[in-house]
Amino acid sequence: MGKSYNVLIIGAGNIGAFFDMPYSKNVLTHAHAFSKVEGFNLLGFVDVDNKKAIEAANIWNAKAFESIEEAFTNNTIDIVSICVPDEYHYKILDEISIFSVKVVFTEKPLTKNLIEAKKIIQLYNENNIKCMINYSRRFVSQFEQIKNEIEEGKYGELLCGSGYYGKGILHNGSHLIDLLRYIYGEIKSTQTLSYNYDYYKDDASVSAILTFNNNSNFVIQNIPASNYTIFEIDLLFEKKRIRITDSGFKIEIQEVLDSNVFKGYKNIVKTSERKTELGEALENAVLNIYNHLKYGEKLKCNIHDAYEVIKICENLQSGRRL
Template sequence: MKKYSAAVVGLGSIGQGLDYDLDVNRKDICLTHASSYYQHYGFQLVAGVDTSDSFRAKFKSKFQAPAFLTVSELEKIKPDVISICVPSHLHKSIFDEVIDLGPKAIVCEKPISDSLLEADEMVKKAQSKQCLLIVNFIRRFEKGNLELKKKFDRNEFGKIRKVSVFYSKGVLNNGSHFINLLSFFFGEPVYCRVIQKGNVLGNLDIEPDFLLKFQNGVDAYFIAGTETDFSVKEIVFLTEKGIINYQQGGMKIEYFPVDISSIFKDYKIKSLESQPVTTDFNRYQWYTVDALYNHLEHGVDCNSDGLSALHTQLVVDKIFSQYNQMEGMK
């Protein structure tokens, strides 16, 4: 079996930190790029890159592989696959260095860039170099979300009446995950309207309430919470045949079908008994890498590429534009 060499640029939280303290051979949790390459049978983790001395030392200690100060030092290895896990405002500059090394694929953390222009340039450059660009919208790969999409495609829930999305920590940082996910389920948005401005997070992100209408006719209302209260990543799908509760960002997905009331004759109600959709969210990053392997080895299309991420970025850009035109509204 062929193994593809892989390197991780950026050894912070998503690069290696989130599951760093777990045993290197533990397989039931996989939250970072480094762990996913290390755990997957189709890859060999060959290097890391970071400007932090301590992060490089931790990488070398755990994964027994070299860690470099600069991307240019990867030239001596030329990995088949390179993950970009640096802050989003650095994505474009790191991407330009990485793609010149000639990798077969680049896995870039979301959002693809803070700049729509830069995102477009990255997508076009990857296409011109015949390099697969995956953007790490993890829910497009995780098995519970894929099963839910199949159920939507089979029309198991009947007509989708409305969708409510509850998010916090910004439309760019977290809201974009669910814009992208609903686009995966229902087609790209065809209409966008900011309803209420909400909070401003520093100079880089915002938390408005907004409405999106998707290609298949589904309306989704995004409602912002307050991150300082608690982090919220929940979706409620109101359907013809019941209600789907999508909880804690996808950790738990439950379907509550319509039932007949035992008290009021012929009165339809939401059942108190749920039908779970099996998820494996503790290993979400492994599923991204597995999809990448299936593409490289078998030519299987990837569910989240640069173009789909660019479409999400376009929607986010429209939300920011409308937000900035709503002076004085709270």
């Protein structure tokens, strides 16, 4: 692929280093993705717990640094991956803005609130740093295909929809909101129905009605994380129905067909099921970063996409209407 870009991973936790190993089939960590895609050199890790950074470095054949400053001393770092808990995103994004970095790849959400997000957008614009956010389903070709088919009118207008998630509207529900914005379009209004603090004390899981620009409604339901993990979306269009299940590993397609029993009636019938490459989403995201740097390809989830999601989540948390 040509030039190698040096990568620093900040946060040696599960998503940064430990969800998989170099020999694992699925690419589930930033370390695995940057190690697998040609064109990158995984330089090392920084973590507040230096023992974790050392452990990650040993697994992924990289270095362990005691601080961000140490990592940037005598090293050219092109890419920074941020894999720290949500509440530290703003601090780390702010801290690395003083360095000459080409792209920052951060876990979602961008920040914990809009005030922080606005500050980061201003900083990164001033310092000409590109930022991509890991809303992982944007990096799955099957969702891009559905997006394109919707835009081409193959499904007709959206009639209504519903979805299920848990573990905080910002931490996990934002995945659902971002995917809806990505494959269908802007959400013009929201109405909060109920909420519970099922995992995070400062991030309620919200049930709500989302309304799109065509006035169709989508009901988002929170399922407390103590019961089980769920991520599902059901979209009913004029011509087809799309069911996204198994956290996004499967997409079920149903089509409108004439009833075999009742003359003149139509039924919605399952006609196909697609397995997605969600297990390769991180690898695809890293490839997007390389193609952006090498060929000018557009980053598939930019800082402004992440800002719009935070705005919706904040309105849902506060119970306000957009």
